[in-house]
Amino acid sequence: MATVTIAERNERALAQPRRNVLRAFEESRAYPAALLTPILLFFVLLNVIPTLWLIGFSFYRYSLQSPDIPRPACVSGPCPTLLSIPTGIQVSLTQQLQIIIPAELPIGNYIRIFEDPALWGAFGRTFLFVVLAVVIEVVLGVALGFLFWGSSKMPGRRVALTLLFTPMVITPVASGLFWRLIYEPTFGVLNFLIRTFGGQPIDFLTNNQWAFPAVLFVDIWMWTPFMILMTLAALGSVPKAELEAAEVDRMSWRSKVRYVIWPHGKFILMLGILLRTIDAFKTTDLVFLMTNGGPGNITELVGLQLYRYAFASLNIGFSSALAVVLLIAAIAFTSIYLWVLNARRRVESR
Amino acid sequence: MSRAMRTRIYYAILWMVAIFFFLPIFWILLAALKTDADILAVPPKLIFAPTLEQFNKTLFGRGTGISNTIPYLVNSLVLSLGSVALATVVSFLAAYAFSRYKPRATNFLMFLMLSTRMVPASATVVAIFQMYNAFDIGLRNLGLISQPFFRGFPGVLLLYTMFSIPFSLWILKGFIDGVSPRYDETGFVNGASRLHVLFKVVLPQVRPGLIAAFIFNLIFVWNEFLFNFILGGQGTQMIPYALAVGLVNAGGNIDWGYVAALSILYVSLPVVMIFFFQRYLLVGMTFGTVRGEV
Numbered sequence: 205m206a207t208v209t210i211a212e213r214n215e216r217a218l219a220q221p222r223r224n225v226l227r228a229f230e231e232s233r234a235y236p237a238a239l240l241t242p243i244l245l246f247f248v249l250l251n252v253i254p255t256l257w258l259i260g261f262s263f264y265r266y267s268l269q270s271p272d273i274p275r276p277a278c279v280s281g282p283c284p285t286l287l288s289i290p291t292g293i294q295v296s297l298t299q300q301l302q303i304i305i306p307a308e309l310p311i312g313n314y315i316r317i318f319e320d321p322a323l324w325g326a327f328g329r330t331f332l333f334v335v336l337a338v339v340i341e342v343v344l345g346v347a348l349g350f351l352f353w354g355s356s357k358m359p360g361r362r363v364a365l366t367l368l369f370t371p372m373v374i375t376p377v378a379s380g381l382f383w384r385l386i387y388e389p390t391f392g393v394l395n396f397l398i399r400t401f402g403g404q405p406i407d408f409l410t411n412n413q414w415a416f417p418a419v420l421f422v423d424i425w426m427w428t429p430f431m432i433l434m435t436l437a438a439l440g441s442v443p444k445a446e447l448e449a450a451e452v453d454r455m456s457w458r459s460k461v462r463y464v465i466w467p468h469g470k471f472i473l474m475l476g477i478l479l480r481t482i483d484a485f486k487t488t489d490l491v492f493l494m495t496n497g498g499p500g501n502i503t504e505l506v507g508l509q510l511y512r513y514a515f516a517s518l519n520i521g522f523s524s525a526l527a528v529v530l531l532i533a534a535i536a537f538t539s540i541y542l543w544v545l546n547a548r549r550r551v552e553s554r
Numbered sequence: 555m556s557r558a559m560r561t562r563i564y565y566a567i568l569w570m571v572a573i574f575f576f577l578p579i580f581w582i583l584l585a586a587l588k589t590d591a592d593i594l595a596v597p598p599k600l601i602f603a604p605t606l607e608q609f610n611k612t613l614f615g616r617g618t619g620i621s622n623t624i625p626y627l628v629n630s631l632v633l634s635l636g637s638v639a640l641a642t643v644v645s646f647l648a649a650y651a652f653s654r655y656k657p658r659a660t661n662f663l664m665f666l667m668l669s670t671r672m673v674p675a676s677a678t679v680v681a682i683f684q685m686y687n688a689f690d691i692g693l694r695n696l697g698l699i700s701q702p703f704f705r706g707f708p709g710v711l712l713l714y715t716m717f718s719i720p721f722s723l724w725i726l727k728g729f730i731d732g733v734s735p736r737y738d739e740t741g742f743v744n745g746a747s748r749l750h751v752l753f754k755v756v757l758p759q760v761r762p763g764l765i766a767a768f769i770f771n772l773i774f775v776w777n778e779f780l781f782n783f784i785l786g787g788q789g790t791q792m793i794p795y796a797l798a799v800g801l802v803n804a805g806g807n808i809d810w811g812y813v814a815a816l817s818i819l820y821v822s823l824p825v826v827m828i829f830f831f832q833r834y835l836l837v838g839m840t841f842g843t844v845r846g847e848v
Contacts, residue, residue, distance in 0.1 A: 230748040239651035242644040243719060247663075250716040251670050254681035261684065348571060358565050366829040367576035372839070373824040374579070375777035377794040378817040382582045385810055393581060393598045400597075429575060430839060437836050437846050472844055479840060486674040489779045493798060511676040515784065520684065527677035534677075538669035545843055 255531070258524045263310045266521035313525035323526070325501060326509040329416075333505060334484040337423045342477055344424070345431020352432060353439050369433065371426045380493030383422045384409065410499050419494055419503050423487065427480060434476025438469035471548035478541045482534070506530070579821070585814035593810050608815035623796060623816060630792040630820075633707075634775040637714035642768055644715070645722035646760075650752055652723075653730040654738065664727065667720040671841060675780040682713060683784055702787055710790040713781060718771035725842025729763030730756060762834070763842075769831045770838030773824045793820045 229235060317323060355361055371379065386394050389407040399405055408418040442465050450464045488507030491497060497504035497512075510530070514523035585593050587604040612623055652660050670678075686704035693699045703709060733756055741751040757764075779794040786795060797816055828835055833847045 226749075227747065235748060236651040236655035236657065239647040240657070243648035243723070246644065246712070246716050246719060247667070250682070250713060251666075254678070254685050257685050258677075258681040351571070352568060354564070355568050358568060360569075362829065362832060364569055364572040365832060366825065368572040369828055369832075369835060370579060370821075370825050371575055373773055373777075373828055374821040375779060375794050377777075377779045377797050378821050379578075381797060381813050381817055382578050384808070385585065385814070386578060386581060391594050391596050391598060396597050425575070425578065433836060433839060434844075437844060440846050475840060475844060482672050486672075488674065488676050489794075492780075507674045507676045510674070510680070511780070514676070514680045514683075520680070523680050527680050530674050530677040534672040534674070535669045538665065538672050541672075541843075542665060542668070 258527055258531070260524075261521055262313055262525035262528045264521045265312065266524075267517075267519045313522050314529075316522060317526055317529060322501070322504075323506075323509060326504050326506045329502075329504065330485065330487075330506045333416075333420060333423075333487065334481060336420055337427070337484045338477060338481050340424050341428045341431045341480060344428045345476075346435050346473070348428070349432045349435020349439065352436060369429045371428075372430045372433075376426070376487075376489040377493050379422060379426055380490050383418075383425075384494060387418060409495050412499055412502060415495055415499055415502050419491055422490060422494065423484065426490075427483070430480060431476055434472055435469075438472040438476070439465065441472055442468040467551075471544060471551070474544045475541065475548075478537065478544065482537045482541075485533075485537075582814050583818055585810060586818045588811070590811050593814070608811040609819070612812050612815040612819070623793070625789075626791055626793050626796040627819075629790060630776060633711060633714055633790065633792060634772050637711050637775055638718050638768055638771040640711075640715045641718035641722050641771060642764060645719050645767070646726050646757070646764070647752075649723055649726035649730050650756060653727050654735065664724065667723055668841065668843075670716075671720045675778075679781055679784050682781070686785060705785055705787050707789050710782070710786055713785065714775045714778070717778065717781070718767075718775060721771055721774070721841045722767040725767045725837060726760060726763050728842055728845065729760040733759045763837075765831065766834035766837050767842070769827050769834060773827060773838075776820075776823060 229238075355364075358364065386392050387408040389395055389405050394408070395405040406414055408414045446464050446468075447460075450460045455464070486507055487505055488511065491503045491505055491508055492511070495503045497508050510523055510526050513519050513526065517523075584600075584602075586608050587606070588599070588602055589605055589607060592599050592602045614622070614624075651657070652664070686709055689704050690699070690702045690709075693703055704712075737755050737759070738751050741755045742748075746755070776792075777794070778792075779798070782790065782792050782795050783798065786792070793816065797813060797820070831838075836847065837845050
């Protein structure tokens, strides 16, 4: 072996490629499959199975308040208002299968969704909430986004933007609590200001007229910065050369927006509006923490209503049907979102 | 008016807008630095002797329902770091496979993944809750576990991993698509193994995507409340849970000192994150679908 030259060794290697198990595996079709296995496991375990479960139960009249079921303490006794966590529910799969009663019609639960006035009320309020929140946030966000457009050389810009964008990255639990302290009728700072200017103090979150606008205002405070961010991104997606050309042509402000900014910026703005719509539709934590749907049901949005059907009324069949409806709505929204995203790709790559 | 003067006024207006949005948080920060008496004072005090008493009491025990906050803080940290790290690894492997091998259902799967993040949490949690309970009872009946597995720490960790995967996948696929396959080919021609190409050629080039995915998923899991509230048992409850429950346990009277101090502690992490990682804010808030800087 001592006199094997490099040339000889190379020849030998070429003649007999080394059989390496790892290499063979990497070249086979098993390699991409292996890379995809973990994500598919997660997806099947935590999305596919629960969704099938949900769809299955949505066809049954299955309520944990039926007899013969080990009940959570909260059902027999009084429930603490905010704390109706179903820790006591211990129903095994076999028990689940024993107690479910097929709905009168297989789609009985879905029909009941349409017949439930409380739910229609919640859908109506959610719709109003989403429309008002998104419209106001978009108008404010676009206006402020244009205002911030020329700020790239501002001293301390990074700190200023951090302050500006903070409301959207803190947990809604915390921001809900912040605003409860600010809205507080006796020592809250807002009522202090109202009193200073000679007004009557208002208990915003328990007042029939004020609770809804008060929650809406917090949502606007949280998410206007997001629309500012999206507006800045939309403006940033306009090619510099076209803006300079518009400058050279002394284009009017209006036609600059119409012919230079809009054709490029509209996509990102649309994506922002869609994301915000989807997110506003999901609002649950915030109302849960601020008003818990009250006073009465004035701030009861769909997300909260669903939570209540499932975990306070323990009406699993019905809430599953409602969840399936919301799932379909989410998929529809996502399709629209991706359609806009692809439209942008097509236009930008032309 | 001179140009410099105009610029100065413009900047002053921008600063005022930014500060206006921050004011509510600043007010809570002030409350966290007050004594209990000062918080409840009428009229509200703007000038007071600041004290760290509230932070001290919040962290190291006080007479409300939650006497010690440290375990909750630890849960928050462990769950969010653990699940996000796991999600980043899982999504990186998948994003590479999707980007380079383009299996048949790529677009459909990407779409499904994104739509899972668009479903209201209260809809998902109904299903997960049913499934987790049944699995736990099944496992217990088989004698495999004595503590809840799915409704305990492992289940919540897995759930948060899935919660973070869609966003990481979208962002990383976008970044890997941006790395030309020629890099991979050059690697193969030079005798590199596929794993070498994956980790030594592609990985370094998508570092911004990894950072953005990590940071923003961290923020999202850190902020999550509803899953934690409903599924969480002992050892999985995070600070938002403590905030919401501490609220009730004070006997109807909210302990504002506790709420203020704890929430200031809690929100400081996302705030620091967006200060340092501001350039990823856009890609982060749009689930990786829009890239660019502001």
